[in-house]
Amino acid sequence: MNTKPPFERVVAEHGATVLRVCRAVLGPHPDADDAWSEAFLSALKAWPTLPDDVNVEAWLVTVAHRKAIDVTRSRQRRAVPVGEIPERASTVGVPNEDHLELWAAVKALPDRQRQAVAYHHLAGLPYQEVAAILGGSADAARRAAADGIKSLRTRLAGDQPKGRTR
Amino acid sequence: MNTTADEIGGPDLTALLAVTTPTTEHLAALHARLEAAAESADVLDVAYTAIDTPVGSLLLAATPRGLVRVAYEREGHDLVLETLARRISPRILRSPRRLDAAAREINEYFAGLRTRFDLPLDYSLSTGFRHLVHRHLSDIAYGHTETYQQVAMLVGNPKAVRAVGSACATNPLPVVVPCHRVLRTDGTLGGYVGGTEAKTTLLTLEHAA
Numbered sequence: 001m002n003t004k005p006p007f008e009r010v011v012a013e014h015g016a017t018v019l020r021v022c023r024a025v026l027g028p029h030p031d032a033d034d035a036w037s038e039a040f041l042s043a044l045k046a047w048p049t050l051p052d053d054v055n056v057e058a059w060l061v062t063v064a065h066r067k068a069i070d071v072t073r074s075r076q077r078r079a080v081p082v083g084e085i086p087e088r089a090s091t092v093g094v095p096n097e098d099h100l101e102l103w104a105a106v107k108a109l110p111d112r113q114r115q116a117v118a119y120h121h122l123a124g125l126p127y128q129e130v131a132a133i134l135g136g137s138a139d140a141a142r143r144a145a146a147d148g149i150k151s152l153r154t155r156l157a158g159d160q161p162k163g164r165t166r
Numbered sequence: 167m168n169t170t171a172d173e174i175g176g177p178d179l180t181a182l183l184a185v186t187t188p189t190t191e192h193l194a195a196l197h198a199r200l201e202a203a204a205e206s207a208d209v210l211d212v213a214y215t216a217i218d219t220p221v222g223s224l225l226l227a228a229t230p231r232g233l234v235r236v237a238y239e240r241e242g243h244d245l246v247l248e249t250l251a252r253r254i255s256p257r258i259l260r261s262p263r264r265l266d267a268a269a270r271e272i273n274e275y276f277a278g279l280r281t282r283f284d285l286p287l288d289y290s291l292s293t294g295f296r297h298l299v300h301r302h303l304s305d306i307a308y309g310h311t312e313t314y315q316q317v318a319m320l321v322g323n324p325k326a327v328r329a330v331g332s333a334c335a336t337n338p339l340p341v342v343v344p345c346h347r348v349l350r351t352d353g354t355l356g357g358y359v360g361g362t363e364a365k366t367t368l369l370t371l372e373h374a375a
Contacts, residue, residue: 003252037203
């Protein structure tokens with residue numbers, strides 16, 4: 001009846017990708033580690049009862065997405081702006097200038113676009129799966145990801161000042 | 167991962183991939199954090215590690231009740247973990263801490279410093295007659311041997327010599343539960359889950375001590 005592989009294999013196969021997604025959504029911040037840890041702990045708990053035909057990566061990203069929302073909410077309670085990036089990212093080293101510019105661009109994206117970019121382009125989920133996580137249609141998810149990429153490109157290519165856009 | 171293989175791809179995504187990619191050390195730290203969280207949430211059904219010994223790499227696996235599996239490399243550690251997932255639980259993580267005591271005692275045994283194991287054992291993988299045999303094996307003292315025939319008699323079923331043989335061959339806890347101390351009536355080695363070479367190594371170690 002139980003045909004699940006050992007959970008260790010899930011961590012080995014998807015650990016890095018899920019952390020990338022958490023970082024893209026929450027910034028290079030210890031909060032991303034918290035979201036990853038909570039996502040994998042919940043996943044471990046649920047692992048034996050998960051249907052065998054589930055897309056494991058999509059499922060993990062969904063769990064991470066919910067954990068990231070929790071983390072975002074508790075940040076708001078602590079009155080830290082959403083997407084805030086600390087001066088120094090304690091767990092990923094000190095980003096160089098290029099990285100800061102990129103992170104600022106990622107942070108400036110509307111949540112939905114940032115999430116669509118992360119789930120489709122970093123996690124490799126099809127738009128259908130991205131739509132299932134974000135709500136809305138696959139087409140809307142595709143547009144959100146395309147718009148996100150376009151804004152990233154415009155921001156990074158342009159010579160506009162590095163000020164905040166929102 | 168085909169994360170950049172997309173129609174719009176481009177340098178921005180490559181850069182985003184690069185800055186979000188974690189180091190091996192970072193992932194190892196998160197793994198350790200997950201092990202600790204799983205242990206304290208009581209959802210780490212099987213913890214495992216592998217140790218190097220004179221008979222090759224041994225896989226050690228434990229439930230919260232005790233050591234549940236010791237496996238030789240020739241058994242295929244990945245296959246053994248899959249069997250544990252099926253027979254016990256797929257909530258399995260590489261988590262050496264739970265195996266600290268077992269690893270220490272096995273190292274002491276191979277160093278000739280230990281003649282009996284003092285570890286909680288989980289016999290979940292032993293059933294029926296085999297369970298009876300596996301329990302008996304621990305009564306065979308260090309440096310001593312019995313024949314399959316003697317074991318059959320001592321577990322109260324003198325005709326079950328073959329069944330004793332297959333019980334020894336399926337011992338889930340080799341080295342710790344000493345099936346290597348059971349020989350053929352003619353004094354030859356008989357089979358061994360770790361291979362006859364490993365059986366000889368263990369018997370030689372015990373006789374030299």
